[in-house]
Amino acid sequence: MGFFSWLSERFSHPASQCEATKTAATPERAEVAPGCPMNEWDEVPPYLEADPREHLEACIIASAIAAGANAESKLVVKRVLAANPEHRRVAAIATALAAGALEKSSFTVKHIYKQKVTEENHAA
Numbered sequence: 001m002g003f004f005s006w007l008s009e010r011f012s013h014p015a016s017q018c019e020a021t022k023t024a025a026t027p028e029r030a031e032v033a034p035g036c037p038m039n040e041w042d043e044v045p046p047y048l049e050a051d052p053r054e055h056l057e058a059c060i061i062a063s064a065i066a067a068g069a070n071a072e073s074k075l076v077v078k079r080v081l082a083a084n085p086e087h088r089r090v091a092a093i094a095t096a097l098a099a100g101a102l103e104k105s106s107f108t109v110k111h112i113y114k115q116k117v118t119e120e121n122h123a124a
Contacts, residue, residue, distance in 0.1 A: 032113050041113040044090065047081035055080050087112055 032041045052059055063075040091109040099105045 036113075040116055040118075042116055044084065044087050044112040044114050046084055046087045046112075048084050050080045050082040052077055052080045055082075 030038055032038055059077045059080065063077065066075055067073045090112050094109060094112075095107045098107050
């Protein structure tokens with residue numbers, strides 16, 4: 001038994017334990033941020049569904065790359081996603097503001113939320 005085999009055996013978890021750990025570690029969030037209830041905000045998705053027929057060239061190229069030299073392979077493109085321009089713009093602005101004058105800083109944007117439009121905040 002090699003070292004990596006021992007590590008894998010020692011620290012591997014059965015699937016049921018992993019699921020229990022994931023659900024216990026990530027409780028349902030009631031707020032996006034302190035004072036901001038989750039029901040008043042919508043998450044902005046980083047990618048949007050796109051029509052595969054509109055991106056036929058990209059699908060063909062991706063399928064050819066995935067197939068490689070294996071001529072007998074069959075690939076089916078199930079869905080095509082396009083980058084959400086709103087998400088990209090907000091992420092770029094937020095990271096630029098957070099970085100400030102620190103050139104060597106780096107940030108990862110995990111979620112972006114947009115406030116839902118209601119009668120109360122629409123009239124204001």
